[in-house]
Amino acid sequence: MKKIAAYILPVALLAVSCSKQPQVSQQTTETATTAPATTTTAAYDANEAFGPGKVVELKQPESNKVIIKLMFKNGSMSDPEGKEGLNYATARMIMESGTKDMTISQIKDKIYPWAADYYTNVDKEVTVFTFAVHKDFLDEFYSIIRGLMLNPAFAEEDxxxxxxxxxxxxxxxxxxSSDEEYSKKALEDLLFRGTNYQHVVEGTSASVPNITLEDVKNHWRNYFTQNNVLIGVAGNYSDEFLNKLKADVAQMSDVKPNIPKAGQPNKPNGIQVEIIKKDDALGSAxxxxxxxxxxxxxxxxxxxxxxxxxxxxxRKSYGKLYDKIRTTRSMNYGDYSYIEWYDQGGSFQLPNPGVPRSSNYFALWIRPVQIAEGLKKQYSELKDIDVGHAHFALRLAIREVDNLIQNGMTQEEFELTRKFLRSYIxxxxxxxxxxxxxxxxSRFYGRKDYIQELDRLLANLTVEDVNNAVKKYWQTDNMFITIVTDDSEAEPLKQALLNNTPSPMSYSNLVREGLPQEVIAEDNQIANYELNVKDVKIIDSKETFK
Structure with a gap:
């Protein structure tokens, strides 16, 4: 839902060699150079990354495409109270309401033969507009881009x-649509409750009706301005085209937006859980x-x-969580950890750019595990269980984090993982x-080329660096947890969590018979692993995101 395509075709973008040195510019073009092996200071002032004349270039004369990006340092955290979702509505209207000269239908018909594509992505702190077209049609497509950004129609019907x-x-x-994504957004609602980071970018049930077309026009004028934009252009384009693009962006509103500070995550007192109950949920996310x-x-x-x-x-099968929860015990589809927001993780195997954030948190994602009701229907030997696999899986995942904090990675584990990452990124x-x-x-974070700098930082790491960072920044005594589950599971799971009730793993007889004894022994330890649960609330799904 966040990626809003005005007209999307299955056009594969030309792959580029990761070893090529792009040209990047800030007011004037400069060639990227090799940074020192140990990067300890930012290449750019993140506070100065956006504004008049700020450009990132990626010149590729051999390419047959041109990509244009306009990143505004303006996301959902700029929504006024009571009108949450206004920034999202504004971005959609810019993309989906045509121009003063062309309706959205006319634009779609016009760009179809060009295999052109344009869309926007709205996140907490930035909004990005992306345009892609074959170089032969750049001039014609650019006239539409210019109209969308400088003269959007903002038609009432649209x-x-x-x-x-x-x-x-x-x-x-x-x-x-997805209990997995639901649980992620519910976690952010809990983690950032009371701040401008709390609401989903699309707003709330109560706030969207308050948004008017006049609000949209004013938000466009006051927040999508030349003073908070970073221009990006890639591919086969001329200096003359870039100058024209910069000159046109300079015609945008000259208002200096009053961008609020990003909301900081709340500090949990012990483990605080919100269980969201819904009808006919097939598992616990x-x-x-x-x-x-x-x-x-x-x-x-x-x-x-x-x-x-x-x-x-x-979405990788070698991690500790995946190995223990899915591979060994066949409990669900996958289990992963995160050290920053992963946009649309259910759909993408690689992280997307365009969602940089300054407020951050460490997270674990346990994809849906079975509930008691489903297990009892499948296996008669499990007819007496009250809680499905969620309690056991949660204990297992947190125990793995604890083991990593306390014992660290071995040299061999470190070398293998680092080698993988240096290729994977x-x-x-x-x-x-x-x-x-x-x-x-990279500019948002005060860096010049994050991927290149990250590779050099990884090359200079030691296993001691990693283990010390884990001890310094990770802990499991104080966490927020959201669980989306069936209404039949909610109360029994709440009581089990509050009372630290033992949670033996519920296998069918056939599966149990094939398990190694070391797995059964570990299961017994996990089932009694103490969690610092201090509070558990049950929320009806209908009451979320109100």
Whole structure:
């Protein structure tokens, strides 16, 4: 829902070699150079990354495409109280309401033969508009881009459609489409409660009706301005084109936006759990989070990336969590850990650029595990259980984090994981669009080229660096946890968590017979692992995101 395509075609962007040195610019073009082996200071002032004349270039004369990105340091945290979702509605209207000269339908018909693509992505702190087209049609497409950014139509009929879809999302889709994504967004609601980071970017059920077309026009004028934008351009383009792009962006509103400070995560007192009950949930989706004051701007982030990858790299099968929960015990589809927001993790195997954040947290994602009701229907030998696999899986995951904090990684584990990461991070930037996106994200964090700098930081790490960073920044005594589950599971799970009731793993007889004794022995330890649970609340799904 967050990626809003005006017209999307399955066009593969030209892959670019990760070894190429891009040209990057800030007011004037400069060639990227090799930084010192140990990067300890930022290449750029993050506070000065956005504004008039700020440009990131990725020149590729051999390419047959041109990518343009406009990143505004303005996300959902800029929404006024009572009108949460206004920034999202504004971004959608810019993309989906045409221009003063062309309706959205006319634009779609016009760009179809060009295989052009444009969309926006709205997050907490930035909003990014992306345009992609074959170089042969750049001039014609650019006239449309210019119209969308400088003279959006803001038509009443388009506003009604956009707002209706947005209302449907916050009322229905967010609760029904994916319990996994639901649990992640619910965790952020809990973790950032009372701050401008709390609400989902689309707003709330109560706030969306308050948004008017006049609000959208004013928000566009006051927040999508030349003073808080970073221009990005990649591919085969001329200096004349870049100058024209810069000159046109300089015609945007000259208002200096009053961007609020990013909300900071709340500090949990012990383990605080919110169980969201809903009708006919097929499993329990679990997401945990605890504040972590480190982002990509800090060199220590590289050390935490190694530990995180070892514990549970997103959608990878070698991590400790995946091995213990899925591979060994066949409990669910996958289990991972995170040291920053992973956008649309259910859909993408590689992290997307365009969602940089200054408020951060460490998280665990336990993809849905079975509930008692389902297990009892499948296996007669489990007819007496009250709680499904959520309690056991949560204990197992937290125990693995505790083991890593207390015992650290071995030298061999460290070397293997670091070697993997140094190759894997280069896959983040396989396309022009992704490479340009990461270069622009780098400026947000005060860096020049995050991927290159990260590789050098990884090369200079030691296992002691990693283990020390884990001890310094990770802990499991104080966490927020959200669990989306069936209404039949909610109360029994609440009581089990509050009372630290033993949670023996519920296997079918056939599965249990095939398990090694060491797994059974470990299960007994996990079943009695003490969690510092201090509070558990049950929330009806209908009451979330109100």
């Amino acid at each position: 506003f009604k459609r956009v707002k209706s879809n947005q209302q449907n999302f916050v009322d229905q889709v967010i609760r029904a 679990v997401f945990t989070g605890t504040p972590m004051p480190v982002t990509r701007s800090a060199d220590e982030f590289a050390a935490l990336m190694v530990a995180n990858s070892f514990l549970g790299e997103h 280069k896959l983040y930037i396989q396309t022009q669009e992704k490479q340009l996106g990461y270069l622009m994200d």
